[in-house]
Amino acid sequence: MVDHLPNLGREAIMLKEMGLSSIDELFSDIPQDVRRDTPLNLPAPQTEEEIIADANRLLGANVAINSRPNFLGAGLYENYVPSMVAAMATRGEFLTAYTPYQPEVSQGMLQALWEFQTMVSELVALPVSNVSMYDASTAAAEALNCAVRVHNKKATQKNVVYVIEWLPEHRLSVIENYSCGADVEIRTLKFDENGKVDLKSAESAHGCCAVYVEQPNPFGVIDENLVELKQIIGENTALVVGVNATSLGVLEAPGNWGADIVVAEGQPFGIGATAGGPIYGIYACTEKYLRQMPGRIVGKTFDDKGKDAFTLTLSTREQHIRRHKATSNICSNETLIALMGGIHMALLGPKGLQKLALRNAAACQVTMSGILAIEGVNLLFENGTAYNEFTVVLPGSAKSALDQLDRLGVTAGLALCDVMKGAEETWLHITATDQTTGEDVNAIVSGLKSWVSSLNEVES
Amino acid sequence: MSDLFAFDGALDAGYAQPAPLLSEEEARGGIPESMRRQSLPRWPRASEPELVRHYTWLSHRNFGIDTGFYPLGSCTMKHNPRVNEKIVQMAGMNDLHPLAPESHLQGLMAIFYEMQEMLSHCAGMDSVTLQPVAGAQGEFAAIRCIQEYHRSNGQGNRDKVIVPDSAHGTNPASAAMCGYQIIEIPSNENGRLDLDALRAVVGDDTAAMMVTNPSTLGIFEPEIAEAAEIVHSCGGQMYYDGANFNAILGKTSPGLMGFDAVHYNLHKTFSQPHGGGGPGSGPIGVKSHLAQFLPKPLVVRKEDEQGIDGWAYSWEDPVNSIGKVQQWHGNSGAVVRAWAFYRRYGRDLEKMSEHAVLNANYLRYRLLNPSAEKASKIPAMPIDGAPARVVKHEFTLSMTPVKDATGVSGKDVAKRLLDYGYMAPTLYFPMIVPECLMIEPTETESKEVLDKFAEDFLTILAEDPEIIKTAPHTTDVGRVDEVWAARNLVLRYPMD
Incomplete structure (x- = not known):
């Protein structure tokens, strides 16, 4: 019944x-x-x-990532979200509201989202943020489309965007799908032998509509070359930077080194990995892209008595007004998860953000030095520095290593060949986070050691 | 006013964290000097007790279904069962990684499989993917599948998508994102699909037609099967916008109506809370000829004694998949909430639709048939947005007679309803109904709430027009100046 x-x-x-x-x-x-x-x-x-x-x-019957030593990340992270975040965000007045079309009875959500926009703006050092995209990949895809609309008229390479050559499929495939209607040609930006964008080859991107790079990049390498990029590609080409959101507690904000649009997976701020969704994409940009950007935006204004008030604004970009001429089809987004992110950011505060980033960085360095001490295991890029993830080359198949460590109760990372075209079978992507403990590191190091020696036994 | 950026505590006033595995200096030393952040973001500096008050204060200034009646047409604002929230907080849901080995995700995949099967069955489709995370993304993904289907048949030259003028804005926007030219056809004088207008535009360049049924006027399209035949006879595909699926479960299905593809709004029909703008979830279902193009991956299963209830689950990529539209496997949390909702109803999903339709018709009757005493005080009554003996889960009213008689617009009435403690209906949509209010009560409202709403609505119509035109009067802020917002664009807290 x-x-x-x-x-x-x-x-x-x-x-x-x-x-x-x-x-x-x-x-x-x-x-x-x-x-x-x-x-x-x-x-x-x-x-x-x-x-x-x-x-x-x-x-x-599922195996939660936090129930065992876990080194699987690659864009979605094991994290700790303080209890207060969900307790506040899931209050019924927030949880069960629709999009705030009636601002007079939606001031709470509108103000919280305007505060979220402010914190994102501060995080990436760009003036404008929307209230969320579906995830990092759709944010990147829509950023490239937005850049084509803004720059195509003056572009010398019309309808052309460049993306870094090593992108996982869950990013590249989304970008390809989203760009198909706009007739955009996607070319690739080569890496140098250190796993960073090759600045010489980046010159070929001059005059295109947009260049998409990531910091740290998909191998986990912090790419110092990126700060030179805006100079090379020129004023009329958008530099679109995908970032790991928490890394901005220690890494320079891309808005301070030339980024025109910054996109990110917001998940580590606000919510668990939650099997890949609901999460949220961060989308921030300079004013130049404001009228061509996708998504909802909150603005401050006044009511009829001159009292401060908030409202959705610039709706004339959106599908419910502009229909087939809209800048995007996005309607429902990930507002509630962005609200969680905003609450989490506010609770961390500036210093807490920095500490969170340093916890990630420290865990990564400890994990990396433990793993590199294993005979036969080497960094894919020897000179690369890392924030919270890195890629090693194993003396055998990464999948077989993962299987063996899984049997030992360790989730040791990701076989990059599973998600990245052209990746070797021996490449293992390893992530450490604020939740990684010294015992976790011991577990992966001893597990990998025994896997390597089992390989050697087979050989001898 | 509680102001987040006025919190001015110590720099580390917020959440206290365990120490890093290395000293902060060592950890920072691993970051190349040229890339180190020079100055921290200017975020609030506040403790948990201060922030709990702030967000609680904000929540008091927000209206949700929990606050009161929410008749927002086309949005299906039904009650959100709280057990569903409890379930997604379980460790076996909140802390899963989509790229973990299949053996770590068997329980989740069992739920995915059950949802794929249930949604297929209810819509009369053959295959379902749960990947799209919103209705609009479902539309986009399905139109991409249709596009690849035509290309694979050597008919990539089909470059037009037909939508009725009553369609949701996402329909033309999604098709345009796939590169299609949009052909909008006018509705007939009764607000229904105009088959002659359709016949006039279909041809060998037609890729698809996108239809909402019941339409955005809440009316079942009587000639839907014939419309499908017209489109199919030209080689086009029929796409069903599932925004109004709540009206028809167990009664008919997109499959029976002749559709080839459909999206579901789990945040409407299946009660995923809308959270002030999302998350949503927009799975798509297709007939077998489109299944090979679906976004990847889907969940399949095979018998296995060791598995859950005798089944082992795995991911499988459709052979000619369009790839991915969302980064991972969709909004899993929304799917699991929808699963818990569906389990509550089971085969009584039909009863759910019956009550959604019962409530809509009842409210429409009460609104359009005031008592003689009430009627004598009302200068002008709204009229039906479109003539209909019965409506489905929602209906439209045109406030034009009211505006003509008193100068009070649909928007004015909508704002006045806020004073009475209601969310306003959907305003000025569909665009084919002048001064439109679109009202959808949903099945979870009691007769008493519907009676009271109708009574209050009619009371408003009898009020002094000046009171209505200057409403709302009792809300946290008065009527908001949206024009100033768009002209001045104050999009963040000014700190410099």
Whole structure:
């Protein structure tokens, strides 16, 4: 028996008032030839207690990343979100609201989102932020489309964007799908032997609409070359930078070294890895891109008595007004998760952000030095520095190493060949975070050591 | 006013963290000097007790379904069961990584599989992907699949997508993002699909037609099967916008109506809370001829004694997949909430739709049939947005007669409803209804709430027009100046 239908058992009274006698009459407008002739073949309704029991059983069969030493990250991170964040964000007034189309009764969410925009703006050092994209990949994809709209007229390489040559499929494929309608050609920016953008080859990008790079890059390398890039590609080409959001507690904000648009996965601020969603994409830019950017934006204004107020603004870019001429089709976004991110950022404060970043960096350095002490395991890029992840070359297949460590109760990272075209089977991507402990490091190091020696045994 | 940036505590006033594994100096030493951040962001400096008050204060200034009746047409603002929130907070959900080995995700994948099957069944489709994270992204992904389908048949020259003028703005926007030219056809004088207008524009350049049914007027399209036939006979595909799916579960399905592809809004029909603008979830279902193009991956299963209930689950990529539209496997948390919602109803999802439609028709009746005493005080009544004997889960009213008689606009009435403690209906959409209010009560509102809303709505119509035109009067702020906001663009807290 379903328990959330308050009018169950009162159908007849309501129908009678309308001069009707059966529910069927309410559906009499559906032509006979398109009607279902059999009821839904679904199980009986469950009670809350039965649903909880099934959820416990099914979700309990999963292996949570924080239940064991975990080194899997690659864009989605094991983190700790203070208890207060979800407690505040899931208050019913926030949780159960729709998009704040009526600002007079939505000041709370609007103000919280305007504060979020401010914190993102401060984080990346760019003046404008929207209230979220779906994730980092759609944010990157929409940033490139936005840049084409802004720059194509003056571009000497029309409809052309460049992206770094090593991108995981979950980024590149999204960019390709989103760009297909605008007839955008995607070319690649080569890396040098240190795993950084090759500045000489970057000259070929001069005069295109946009260049997309990441800091740190998909191998985990901090790319110092990027600060030279804006100079090389020129004023009329957008420098779009994808960042690890927490890294900006120690790494220079891209807005301070030439970035025109910054995108990021916001997840480490606000929510767990949550099987990949809901998470949120950060999208920030200079004023030049404001009128061509996607997504909702909150502005400050006044009410009819001159009192401070907030409202959604620049809606004339959006699909519900501009329809097929809109800057994007995005409507629902990830507002609530961005709210969680905003609360988390506010609670950390400036110094807390820095500390979080240093915890990530320290865990990464400890993990890296432990792993590099293993005979036969080397960094993919020997001269690379890292923030919270790095890539090593193993003396055997990364998948076989992952399998063996999994049996030992360690999630040791990601075989890059699973997500990146052209990656070697021996490349293992390892992530450490603020949640990585010294014991976790011991576990992965001893596990990898025993895997390496098992390889040597097979050989001898 | 509580001002986040006025918190001016010590630099480390906020959340205290455990010490790093290395000293801060050592950790910083690993970062190349040229890339080190020179100055920290100017964030608030506040402790948890201060921030809890701040966000609680903000929440009091926000209206959700929990606050009161939320008849926002097209958005299906039904009750959000709280157990669903409890479930997504479980460690076996909140702390999963989508790239973890399949053996770590079996329980989640079992839920995904069950949802793929349930959604396929309810819509009369053959295959479902849960990847798109919003209705608009579902539209985009499905139109991409249709695009690849035509290309694979050597018909990549089909470059037009047809939408009725009553369509949601996302439909033309999503098709345009795939590179299609949009052909908008006018509705007939009754607000229904105009088949002659359709016949006049279909041809061998038609890629697809996108239709919402029940339409955005809340009316079931009586000639939908014929429309599908017209489009199919020219080689085009039929796309179903599932925004209004809440009206028809168990009664009919997009498959029966002749559609080839559909998106579902789990944040509407299946109660994923909308969170003030998202997250959403927009899975798509397709007929078998489109299944090979779906975004990857899907969940498949095979029998396995060791598995959950005798099944082992794995990811599988459709052979000619368009690739990915979202970074991972979609908004898993929204899918799991929707699963918990669906389990609550099971086969009674049909009852859910019946009550959504019952409530909409009841409220429409009450709004358009005031008592004689009430009617005598009302200078002018709204009229039906489109003639209909019965509506589905929502309906439209045109406030034009009210505006003509008293100067009070639809927007004025919407704002006045805020004073009475209601969220306003959807305003000025669909655009084909002048002075439109679009009202969707959903199945989780009681008769008493509907009666009271109708009574209050009619009371407003009898009020002094000046009171209505200057509303709202009792909300946290008065009518907000949106024009000033757009002209002056104060988009962040000014610190410099």
